[in-house]
Amino acid sequence: LTHLIESRKLRDLVHKMPVLSPHLLSSHRELRLAHLALGFISMGYVWQEGQHTPAQILPKALAWPFWLISRRLGLPPILTYADSVLANWKLKDPTGNMDLIFSFPGGDSCRGFFIVSMLVEMAASPGIMGALEVMHAIKISDLTAIKNGLIKVTQSLKTMKENFKLMHSNCCFTCFRWRDNPMLPRGVLYEGVSDEPILLSGGSAAQSSAIQCFDALLCIQHEDETGAFLTRMRDYMPPAHRQLIETLSACPSLRDFILSCSSSDLCHTYNSCVSALVDLRNYHLNTVAKYIIVPGNHAQSMGCPFRGVGTALNTTGTGGSNLVVFLKSVRNTTQKALILERLSESRKTQM
Ligand code: HEM
Numbered sequence: 001l002t003h004l005i006e007s008r009k010l011r012d013l014v015h016k017m018p019v020l021s022p023h024l025l026s027s028h029r030e031l032r033l034a035h036l037a038l039g040f041i042s043m044g045y046v047w048q049e050g051q052h053t054p055a056q057i058l059p060k061a062l063a064w065p066f067w068l069i070s071r072r073l074g075l076p077p078i079l080t081y082a083d084s085v086l087a088n089w090k091l092k093d094p095t096g097n098m099d100l101i102f103s104f105p106g107g108d109s110c111r112g113f114f115i116v117s118m119l120v121e122m123a124a125s126p127g128i129m130g131a132l133e134v135m136h137a138i139k140i141s142d143l144t145a146i147k148n149g150l151i152k153v154t155q156s157l158k159t160m161k162e163n164f165k166l167m168h169s170n171c172c173f174t175c176f177r178w179r180d181n182p183m184l185p186r187g188v189l190y191e192g193v194s195d196e197p198i199l200l201s202g203g204s205a206a207q208s209s210a211i212q213c214f215d216a217l218l219c220i221q222h223e224d225e226t227g228a229f230l231t232r233m234r235d236y237m238p239p240a241h242r243q244l245i246e247t248l249s250a251c252p253s254l255r256d257f258i259l260s261c262s263s264s265d266l267c268h269t270y271n272s273c274v275s276a277l278v279d280l281r282n283y284h285l286n287t288v289a290k291y292i293i294v295p296g297n298h299a300q301s302m303g304c305p306f307r308g309v310g311t312a313l314n315t316t317g318t319g320g321s322n323l324v325v326f327l328k329s330v331r332n333t334t335q336k337a338l339i340l341e342r343l344s345e346s347r348k349t350q351m
Contacts, residue, residue: 002105005044014045017061019192022069031073032087033101038066039079040102043176043202046188054183060192067193074239077190078200079176081207082238085117112169117205119163124210127156128244131217135251143266146254150269153214157276161283169291176202207233209241211277216248218274219255220337226329258339267339274337281331288327 004010025031042062046055058066063077070077084102092099098118103111130152137145178184179199187199212230215222222230234242258270 010044020065022065036083039083057189063190064192080236081203084203109169116167123159127153154273154276161280207236209237212245285327
């Protein structure tokens with residue numbers, strides 16, 4: 001695929017493709033692999049010629065099977081984070097070394113972006129188990145189990161940050177969207193599916209369901225435009241992930257529970273967990289500053305495998321100010337969840 005994009009032969013090849021029928025695909029894994037493959041081919045097709053001439057129409061041979069498979073999976077017909085990171089790996093050898101299935105032009109920088117994101121996600125999984133333990137423990141007011149579950153979440157968040165430090169990539173994948181994208185103001189027309197172009201946000205790590213699960217568990221509620229954007233990103237997550245975030249959000253509030261019980265130990269454990277999430281978001285903010293904001297459009301054009309396409313939150317000319325406001329707002333809301341009064345009260349008691 002990378003070779004076909006680089007040599008600008010992909011579009012011609014797609015034009016010769018028959019309309020594929022996805023009816024023989026039955027298992028979830030087959031469908032996810034097909035979504036991943038069609039997502040990568042579609043991105044390559046649309047952006048093959050670079051930022052100035054994106055394809056406005058996705059040919060039926062791609063659009064129709066992509067549409068059908070997406071409907072079966074409950075995912076939108078565009079390359080999502082759940083494709084490019086969560087499903088985009090295979091075992092390289094029996095010892096467990098992993099490799100990517102698909103990548104884009106951009107060599108190691110591009111591959112590094114997907115692999116490091118995947119390592120960050122893998123580190124999140126014990127934390128998700130911890131979140132589930134907390135969720136059950138609140139229902140029976142089991143303080144020890146709540147504490148143990150929260151410790152697992154904190155450890156996960158710390159490992160996620162450690163893995164994040166491996167990111168030395170200036171690839172910016174936020175250009176993979178046909179919504180809020182000045183290059184495709186009306187979106188992309190899916191031939192044979194609809195007569196009107198469709199607006200869709202492409203893969204962004206803002207679609208990471210793990211981070212939104214932790215927000216839901218810790219009762220961190222992002223509001224206004226920031227909250228609306230993050231909630232919209234749930235439409236790009238697998239339905240089961242979306243459901244888990246909603247289940248965690250609908251549970252009795254962990255924060256209220258901690259405020260109502262008089263355990264300064266539990267309060268401290270909760271605060272450590274929130275602080276670990278603040279730390280992770282601060283690290284992310286610095287990474288974004290390093291790779292997108294400080295170098296400006298130059299880095300975007302260097303980093304984007306499709307030769308620099310504008311992004312929604314960091315539009316050309318704003319110097320990244322929208323993006324900084326967004327990421328700082330997410331970080332500040334996280335910080336506000338800290339139970340400060342409670343801590344100072346417990347300090348007074350200790351004195
Ligand atoms: C060089 C690497 C990275 C860059 C340049 C980057 C860039 C961005 C940008 C531009 C946004 C704003 C939303 C958007 O436009 O879609 C964003 C949001 C976000 N990113 Fe990244 N990102 C990087 C790596 C990662 C990684 C590895 C993760 C973790 C899996 C991550 C997690 C998030 C999350 C969760 C959000 C939503 C805001 C939040 O909840 O804190 N990012 N990122």
